[in-house]
Structure formats: C-alpha cells, structure tokens
Amino acid sequence: MAISYCYLLILRVDILCGIVGLFAKSPSIEQSLGAHITNMLTEMTERGPDSAGFAIYRKPVEQGRTKLTILAPSESYDWHEMKRQLTKRFECEISCEVHANHAVLTLGFDGAGVYDWFYENFPELYINSSGSTIEIYKDKGLPINVLNRFEVEKLQGTHALGHSRMATESAVTIQHSHPFSTGQDLCLVHNGSLSNHNILRENLQKQGIIFRTDNDSEVAAGYLMHRMREGDSLDEALERALVELDGFYTFAIGTRDGFAVLRDPVACKPAIMAETDEWVAMASEYRAIAVLPGADNAECWEPEPAKIYSWSH
Amino acid sequence: MMNTIDLENSDVTELNQKLHDVNGTKDKSEWQILNPKGRHNVAVGIDAPLKVKIDGHVGYYCAGMNKHANVTVKGNVGPGVAENMMSGIVHVTGSASQYAGATAHGGLLIIDGDASSRCGISMKGVDILVKGSVGHMSAFMAQSGRLVICGDAGDALGDSLYEAHIYVRGKIASLGADCIEKPIKSKHQKELGKLLKDAGVNDIDVSEFRRYGSARKLYNFDVDNVDVY
Numbered sequence: 001m002a003i004s005y006c007y008l009l010i011l012r013v014d015i016l017c018g019i020v021g022l023f024a025k026s027p028s029i030e031q032s033l034g035a036h037i038t039n040m041l042t043e044m045t046e047r048g049p050d051s052a053g054f055a056i057y058r059k060p061v062e063q064g065r066t067k068l069t070i071l072a073p074s075e076s077y078d079w080h081e082m083k084r085q086l087t088k089r090f091e092c093e094i095s096c097e098v099h100a101n102h103a104v105l106t107l108g109f110d111g112a113g114v115y116d117w118f119y120e121n122f123p124e125l126y127i128n129s130s131g132s133t134i135e136i137y138k139d140k141g142l143p144i145n146v147l148n149r150f151e152v153e154k155l156q157g158t159h160a161l162g163h164s165r166m167a168t169e170s171a172v173t174i175q176h177s178h179p180f181s182t183g184q185d186l187c188l189v190h191n192g193s194l195s196n197h198n199i200l201r202e203n204l205q206k207q208g209i210i211f212r213t214d215n216d217s218e219v220a221a222g223y224l225m226h227r228m229r230e231g232d233s234l235d236e237a238l239e240r241a242l243v244e245l246d247g248f249y250t251f252a253i254g255t256r257d258g259f260a261v262l263r264d265p266v267a268c269k270p271a272i273m274a275e276t277d278e279w280v281a282m283a284s285e286y287r288a289i290a291v292l293p294g295a296d297n298a299e300c301w302e303p304e305p306a307k308i309y310s311w312s313h
Numbered sequence: 314m315m316n317t318i319d320l321e322n323s324d325v326t327e328l329n330q331k332l333h334d335v336n337g338t339k340d341k342s343e344w345q346i347l348n349p350k351g352r353h354n355v356a357v358g359i360d361a362p363l364k365v366k367i368d369g370h371v372g373y374y375c376a377g378m379n380k381h382a383n384v385t386v387k388g389n390v391g392p393g394v395a396e397n398m399m400s401g402i403v404h405v406t407g408s409a410s411q412y413a414g415a416t417a418h419g420g421l422l423i424i425d426g427d428a429s430s431r432c433g434i435s436m437k438g439v440d441i442l443v444k445g446s447v448g449h450m451s452a453f454m455a456q457s458g459r460l461v462i463c464g465d466a467g468d469a470l471g472d473s474l475y476e477a478h479i480y481v482r483g484k485i486a487s488l489g490a491d492c493i494e495k496p497i498k499s500k501h502q503k504e505l506g507k508l509l510k511d512a513g514v515n516d517i518d519v520s521e522f523r524r525y526g527s528a529r530k531l532y533n534f535d536v537d538n539v540d541v542y
Contacts, residue, residue, distance in 0.1 A: 267411070267429075267448075267449075270391070270392060270410065270411070272391075272410070285351055285372055285373075285391060286370050286372060286389065286391060287350060287352060287372055288351075289351070290350035290351045290370070291350075296369065300370070300389055300407075301408070302408070302410055302411075302429045304448075305430070305448075305449065
C-alpha cells in the first residue's frame with residue numbers, strides 16, 4: 001500500500017498546472033514574443049484548463065514614470081471616472097490603454113501612494129502589476145480564449161511568463177489566477193501546492209503584506225515581496241524560500257531584465273529548460289518548447305532541485 | 314518493411330492502436346515515428362517483438378508497459394519512460410526525466426544521457442543502465458533487478474531498498490535509509506559485465522564500480538522484536 005501511495009502521489013501532483021517562460025535573445029524573437037508565448041501556453045491547456053495568465057515585459061516607460069496593469073470586474077467598467085479622480089488626486093499626466101477587462105495606466109510619477117489610494121477609493125479594482133515594463137493579464141477560461149481576449153499574438157516584448165491553472169487549493173476566480181505581482185517589475189508563477197501557507201500568510205500580514213485571496217501561490221509571492229522589501233536580493237529571497245516554504249513547487253519569477261526558475265528540493269513538479277542562440281525557454285513539459293523555432297536543435301536540460309537558474313538582458 | 318508514422322499527421326491514439334493490432338503475435342516489423350514533439354504515451358502497451366524508432370523528444374510514459382519490443386528514442390524522454398515495462402529493450406539516446414523505469418518488472422532500459430530524480434523507483438525486476446548520472450531518491454523501495462549508474466548518484470540512493478542490486482561508478486551524494494555498500498564478488502562482476510555488454514558499453518571496466526544493496530534491517534522481520542507483537 002505504502003509504495004503504491006507514494007508513487008501515485010508523485011504522479012497526481014505532477015500533472016496540475018502548467019507554466020512557461022520565454023526570454024528573447026534576438027530582435028526577431030522580441031518582435032514575435034506574443035505569438036510564441038501564445039503557442040507555448042496553449043500547449044499547456046491540459047495541465048490547466050480553469051484559467052490562464054501571463055506577464056509580458058514590453059514598452060518600458062520613461063524614468064520617473066510608472067506603469068500599472070489594473071484588473072476590473074467587467075469589460076464595461078467605467079475607466080474614465082477612475083482616471084479623472086486619479087488625475088485630480090495626484091495632479092499628474094496619466095494615459096490609459098484598455099484591453100478587455102484590464103487597463104494599462106502610465107502615471108507621470110513614481111506611483112508612491114497609489115496602491116493605498118486604489119484600495120481606499122476603488123476597492124473593486126485589482127492592481128495586477130506595477131513597474132516600468134511589466135504588464136500582467138489574467139482571466140478565467142481556457143488558455144487560448146484568455147490569450148485571444150488580450151490579442152497576445154500581436155504583442156512584442158523582451159520576455160514573458162505564462163501560467164495555465166488547474167485549481168487544487170482554492171477557488172477558480174480571476175484573482176486566484178497567476179501571475180502574482182511580487183514587487184516592482186516582479187512577478188511569480190507557481191506550479192505546485194504549499195502546505196504551510198496559512199501560517200505564513202498570518203505572519204506576513206503582521207508585516208504589512210496585503211493578500212486579496214486565500215491562494216497559496218499568492219502567499220509565495222507575498223513572501224518574496226516581503227523579503228525583498230527587507231533588503232534581500234531576488235536570489236537571497238529565493239534561498240530563504242527554500243527553507244521557509246513547505247510544499248511542492250516549481251517557481252518562475254519574472255524580473256525587469258529576465259527571469260529565474262526554482263524547484264523545491266523534492267522536485268516532484270516537472271520543469272524543462274532549453275536554449276538556442278535566439279531564446280531561452282522554460283516549461284512544465286517539452287511540448288510547450290517544441291513549438292518554438294529551432295527547438296529540435298536546442299540544448300535541453302532539466303533544472304536540478306533547490307538550484308536557482310536565472311537569465312537577464 | 315518499415316512502417317512510418319508522422320505524428321504531425323496522426324495522433325498518438327491512432328499510432329498506438331496500430332502497434333496494438335499485432336499484440337500477442339510474433340510480428341517483428343519495424344516502425345519509425347516522426348515528429349513526436351514532446352507528446353505523451355508514445356508507443357505504450359506494445360506486446361510484440363516490434364522494432365520501433367522514435368525520432369525526436371517525447372513526453373510522459375513513453376514505451377510504458379512494453380513487452381517484447383525494442384524501442385529506441387532518438388532524443389530526450391519525459392517522466393516515466395518504460396514505466397511498468399515487462400520485457401524487451403527501451404533505449405534513450407538523450408536524457409530522461411523523473412521516475413524512469415518506475416515499477417518495471419523486466420526488460421532492459423538504457424539511457425545514454427542522465428536520468429533525473431527517482432530513477433528506478435519501486436523497480437521490480439527491470440535492468441536499468443544509465444550512462445550518465447541519476448538524480449535524488451533513485452531506486453527508492455527497489456525490489457529486484459539491477460540499476461547500473463556509470464556517472465554519479467544524487468541524494469538518498471536506494472532508500473528503503475529491498476533486493477535490487479545497485480552499481481555506481483561515480484560519486485554518491487548520500488545513501489538512503491537501509492542502503493549500504495557491499496563487496497563485489499565474482500558473480501556480481503559477471504552480472505555487471507553482462508549488463509554493460511548488453512548496453513553496448515565497451516570502454517568501462519567492471520572494477521570501476523562499487524556495489525550497494527539492502528542492509529535488510531527495515532523490511533525483514535527481526536526475532537528480537539517478537540515481544541513487540
């Protein structure tokens with residue numbers, strides 16, 4: 001019995017959720033980044049048909065400005081009123097680009113105080129991301145439907161991460177979907193499940209980290225945000241996460257310049273990486289990499305447990 | 314006659330059905346499978362002495378439950394290659410993901426590259442030869458068969474081992490519970506030599522390996538514990 005159970009447990013946890021990441025090393029991949037990440041994430045549909053999301057790093061704003069991606073309750077949301085009040089409060093230039101139920105705001109200042117202002121004045125809105133280049137989009141439904149809703153195929157960028165979700169620990173809502181923001185231009189996608197997220201959430205709340213859901217992955221994102229606010233570098237925060245986070249995980253973390261990958265020490269959750277002269281990619285399965293140009297001749301390897309891998313431009 | 318199936322124009326279910334149509338026969342026909350592109354369950358459940366060559370990387374459970382067939386993958390394999398194999402040969406020219414050869418009862422699994430974690434977990438009679446290294450928890454609860462590792466082994470090798478034989482040429486990060494080093498006797502040299510030969514390894518001598526097995530403290534009934542019951 002014991003042996004069957006161990007083995008079946010490994011199989012069971014292996015197939016839930018899919019993650020993908022693509023880092024362009026050439027202008028041609030940057031120009032078609034959206035199309036490639038669309039193909040990759042669509043391949044991960046069977047691993048996560050409930051909801052999908054992606055972070056794309058593109059169109060950096062000028063220094064001193066901030067870009068926010070905001071999620072609204074519906075596509076018919078009145079962005080005009082929000083923009084009017086935001087302009088009045090912060091007395092700055094604001095541009096707003098609407099994509100379905102999301103809007104990308106570019107603020108003419110560094111964004112100080114904007115999170116609290118949204119929380120108090122527009123609690124129905126959810127800030128997916130903030131930074132100079134990051135944009136995060138997510139929604140319920142099959143990955144291909146979500147990707148089409150935001151016309152991802154047309155987007156260009158330097159790097160992107162994606163996630164297809166099969167919920168195990170919490171409800172299927174947009175807010176529970178990945179990626180989760182972990183700070184300025186940072187985000188996390190997670191394949192796995194954490195077993196000590198309740199106690200970690202309580203501790204992090206005492207440190208001032210705000211959570212909007214009961215999702216375990218949001219706790220992992222909150223943990224990294226907290227550690228980096230305390231002064232850790234991303235690598236230091238991930239080293240600490242190996243000690244503090246209990247459970248199964250493959251994390252992909254997007255940064256302004258690139259991305260990092262980390263698997264837990266037991267490494268039940270799958271991950272594969274591949275690299276050519278044109279790109280670096282990571283995915284839950286090789287079939288998401290097979291759709292990339294030149295994949296047949298890419299160098300492929302499986303990331304080792306508890307080892308941080310990172311790339312940057 | 315060579316049968317060629319291109320998975321760009323055919324799905325895996327269709328392919329496997331064609332292979333299963335000769336199950337239980339002595340059909341020795343040759344099959345070439347093109348463009349697997351990481352698909353799962355390629356060439357599972359064969360029960361005939363077919364010769365199958367897969368050109369490219371495959372996903373989960375390739376050649377699972379294989380019986381009699383000789384399956385070669387020209388590329389890497391995902392998790393669970395040759396899982397529950399009964400007999401035949403599965404040869405991977407690249408590397409293998411986790412739990413390669415899991416619970417397999419017989420046959421020979423050859424991996425030219427590395428195998429990641431849990432290689433040979435719960436193996437029940439299969440022979441596995443890895444020309445590279447293996448990841449952590451390999452041969453966990455392995456019951457019988459032989460695991461030959463020409464490179465290094467990760468943590469907890471042979472944890473809770475039963476009667477499988479483990480041979481390692483390189484370094485071992487750590488041994489698992491109840492797994493100990495044992496002397497290599499002439500009968501072990503003979504079985505190891507045959508396995509290396511069967512796998513086409515001619516440039517490594519058996520004297521370069523060390524042998525590991527069960528201390529038999531975990532699973533055997535110990536008469537000293539009779540009062541506990």
